[in-house]
Amino acid sequence: LASRCSRFGALLRPSRNVASPMVRFMSDDSHDDFKPKLKTNAEDSDALSIIKDQVSNHDIILYMKGTPQQPMCGFSAQVVRVLHAQGVSFNSCNVLEHPHIREGIKEYSQWPTIPQLYVKGEFVGGCDIITDMHQSGELEETLKEFAVQGSTTE
Amino acid sequence: AIENKLSEAFTPEVLEVINESSGHNVPRGSETHFKVVIVSPSFEGTPLLGRHRMVHTVLEEELAGGVHALSIVAKTPAQWARA
Numbered sequence: 484l485a486s487r488c489s490r491f492g493a494l495l496r497p498s499r500n501v502a503s504p505m506v507r508f509m510s511d512d513s514h515d516d517f518k519p520k521l522k523t524n525a526e527d528s529d530a531l532s533i534i535k536d537q538v539s540n541h542d543i544i545l546y547m548k549g550t551p552q553q554p555m556c557g558f559s560a561q562v563v564r565v566l567h568a569q570g571v572s573f574n575s576c577n578v579l580e581h582p583h584i585r586e587g588i589k590e591y592s593q594w595p596t597i598p599q600l601y602v603k604g605e606f607v608g609g610c611d612i613i614t615d616m617h618q619s620g621e622l623e624e625t626l627k628e629f630a631v632q633g634s635t636t637e
Numbered sequence: 638a639i640e641n642k643l644s645e646a647f648t649p650e651v652l653e654v655i656n657e658s659s660g661h662n663v664p665r666g667s668e669t670h671f672k673v674v675i676v677s678p679s680f681e682g683t684p685l686l687g688r689h690r691m692v693h694t695v696l697e698e699e700l701a702g703g704v705h706a707l708s709i710v711a712k713t714p715a716q717w718a719r720a
Contacts, residue, residue: 557661558706595693595700596707611709612685 530587538601542629543573546588547598550577558610559598565617566600571629602626639699643675646695650714651676657708672708676717685711 537544543566549555551563551573566573578585578597585597592599592606600607602625607613616622623630640654653674658667673692680688688711693700700707712720 558708593690596705606686608686608689612689615685 530583531591534584534587534591537574537576538604541574541601542603543571543626544601545573545575545598546578546584546601547575548577548579551575555579556597558596561610562598562600562613565613565622568617569622569626570631571626572631639671639673639696642695643673643692646691647675647677647679649675649677651717657706661706667703669703670706670708671704672710674710676712676714678714680711680713 545551545559545562545566547554547556547559547562549559551567554560554563563575576584578588588597588599589595594606594609596609598610600609600613607625608616613622616625640652643649643652643654651674653672655672655674656668657670657672659665661670663669675692679691683691689709692709692711693707696704696707
């Protein structure tokens, strides 16, 4: 079994999912330059260390069902919408394609559901929490340093 | 059962447990997707993540069983009155 979560900057090519035997690309409409990542693992027990690497190496990573371009669940879609509204680029991992990550992330966070958002290696919350924080302004605070689009305030 | 467990654990002022399974891609009569609205002083001083975890702990069995999505609104009485 191969486990891969990877990203591909929209800067280099128009948004498109390209699958190849070794590497999968996902774009999130961002304009930042992200290098594609390649990870393989053979054991379920490695899922936890893969996740640890992922959340350490990416400032913002969303574990979701589907991709930002094609979410496969309403709750995941909502978090994607919120993140786009916040104007940040983010990595994502489609747990539907990686069953041991799907199970691993629930154990890693001690959180039973997907989607799950990690910022700077810390679990922030699922759909309800993210939406609540978005409405209260708390999310903007948390993501301030990552916003790539200009905001309307100073 | 969900209602009883939450009632006992949090003695809530407001408690609503809604089966939202019909809004998702699952067979009729499923009990897989729930929404919980709970207002309790037990949440005072606890951040959102903590509150959700408290609810998860109470509903551990259900989550390990058929419940596959849980939407939670957890407020203190003061927050509820404001909203």
